[in-house]
Amino acid sequence: MPTVTFLNKQGRVAVDCQEGETLLQAGLRQGVPLPYGCGAGVCSTCVARARPGTVETDWADAPGAQNLKHDKGECLLCQSLVTDDCEILVPGKIDLAQTLAETPAHHRARLHDVALVAPDVATFQVSLEGQSDYTAGQYFLVRLEGMQGYRPYSMTDFQREAQTLNFVIKRIPNGKFSEEIFSNDVSEAKVDVFGPMGLATFDPSDPNEARDLVCLVGGSGIAGIMSVLDRAVSVNHFESHRLFMVFGVRRREDFFFLDELKRIKESAPDNVSIHLAVSEEEGSEELDAYRDFPLHQGFVHEVAERLGDGMFENRLAFLGGPPAMLTGSLALLLGAGLPVTDIRYDRFG
Numbered sequence: 564m565p566t567v568t569f570l571n572k573q574g575r576v577a578v579d580c581q582e583g584e585t586l587l588q589a590g591l592r593q594g595v596p597l598p599y600g601c602g603a604g605v606c607s608t609c610v611a612r613a614r615p616g617t618v619e620t621d622w623a624d625a626p627g628a629q630n631l632k633h634d635k636g637e638c639l640l641c642q643s644l645v646t647d648d649c650e651i652l653v654p655g656k657i658d659l660a661q662t663l664a665e666t667p668a669h670h671r672a673r674l675h676d677v678a679l680v681a682p683d684v685a686t687f688q689v690s691l692e693g694q695s696d697y698t699a700g701q702y703f704l705v706r707l708e709g710m711q712g713y714r715p716y717s718m719t720d721f722q723r724e725a726q727t728l729n730f731v732i733k734r735i736p737n738g739k740f741s742e743e744i745f746s747n748d749v750s751e752a753k754v755d756v757f758g759p760m761g762l763a764t765f766d767p768s769d770p771n772e773a774r775d776l777v778c779l780v781g782g783s784g785i786a787g788i789m790s791v792l793d794r795a796v797s798v799n800h801f802e803s804h805r806l807f808m809v810f811g812v813r814r815r816e817d818f819f820f821l822d823e824l825k826r827i828k829e830s831a832p833d834n835v836s837i838h839l840a841v842s843e844e845e846g847s848e849e850l851d852a853y854r855d856f857p858l859h860q861g862f863v864h865e866v867a868e869r870l871g872d873g874m875f876e877n878r879l880a881f882l883g884g885p886p887a888m889l890t891g892s893l894a895l896l897l898g899a900g901l902p903v904t905d906i907r908y909d910r911f912g
């Protein structure tokens with residue numbers, strides 16, 4: 564088994580690397596605090612350097628690899644494989660003397676119970692051979708047997724010692740994994756998963772997070788936020804803290820998880836304020852069964868701006884959704900004075 568040595572000016576640490584495992588997975592699994600965002604070749608957060616020719620790229624066309632300086636040995640840790648011992652130079656700000664308190668792991672698993680919940684949106688479950696803890700807001704990397712590459716999906720609830728992970732997936736036109744989920748019978752398919760991962764998390768036992776929340780979400784970007792809200796409800800967070808949330812989709816028929824949101828509202832009706840937004844339909848008549856959720860016209864960040872005067876101060880914010888929604892929501896919250904450290908999100912693409 565190859566030995567990978569991560570090093571920078573602050574120090575060095577050596578780990579083993581299993582066959583087929585990326586450098587990022589090998590490092591995180593053994594507690595090395597490597598930088599990452601998506602774990603899947605999209606965000607470029609995991610850029611490091613190797614001696615040219617010492618690492619193989621799993622996915623040369625990865626969007627996150629487009630600006631790499633190959634002549635300087637730059638590579639994406641999440642897309643690099645090795646067959647021999649090697650040294651990897653990581654950014655100087657990484658303290659290699661630190662060890663992660665919680666480490667992700669590989670699991671063999673079974674994908675099952677795909678259920679359509681809206682046009683082009685489905686829930687699915689992944690049952691692990693073992694079990695895993697995770698923090699609310701985290702995700703797992705999922706790889707269908709026989710398909711190249713892992714895809715990140717966020718858990719939609721909060722569990723300890725979870726054996727079955729719950730996900731929601733949006734259909735991506737021509738997306739290999741999502742088309743497989745929507746078009747073929749993948750029930751009981753074998754999958755490899757790696758996790759938990761992700762830093763857009765919520766831990767209400769941390770005194771700094773015992774705060775009012777704001778959640779701005781679009782479409783399947785609601786996934787990790789459902790986990791955050793589930794965690795909050797599990798400790799009666801909204802008995803003493805407020806929630807302001809805007810959930811947006813294109814058309815009314817695209818909404819899902821409204822019964823789950825209703826339960827969150829009912830847990831503390833006076834403190835939980837949930838608004839719905841549609842971007843491609845006129846009118847603002849509430850949905851019949853969900854009259855507690857005012858319906859608005861516009862994009863999520865526009866609706867939040869119209870409603871949110873004075874709503875954002877001192878809140879902890881969670882965002883989830885397509886890039887334009889994230890950009891608009893970030894601008895809104897930063898403009899309202901929220902420090903960047905109080906705004907948590909994963910970029911889906």
Ligand SMILES: Cc1cc2nc3c(=O)[nH]c(=O)nc-3n(C[C@H](O)[C@H](O)[C@H](O)COP(=O)(O)OP(=O)(O)OC[C@H]3O[C@@H](n4cnc5c(N)ncnc54)[C@H](O)[C@@H]3O)c2cc1C
Nearest residue numbers: 601603622712714716717732733738739740741786909911
């Ligand atoms: C942190 C995070 C959490 C997310 N959570 C959710 C969620 O809860 N629900 C949801 O619907 N979407 C989520 N997404 C988006 C989701 O991961 C993408 O929509 C999904 O990867 C698309 O996969 P696909 O196979 O359908 O599309 P494709 O276009 O076929 O594949 C794109 C993705 O597959 C991977 N990939 C493709 N080819 C290769 C290859 N050759 N080698 C290696 N990797 C490859 C990469 O991850 C790439 O982004 C999340 C994204 C991130 C970053």
Ligand code: FES
Nearest residue numbers: 600602606607641
């Ligand atoms: S973590 Fe490697 S590209 Fe996002």
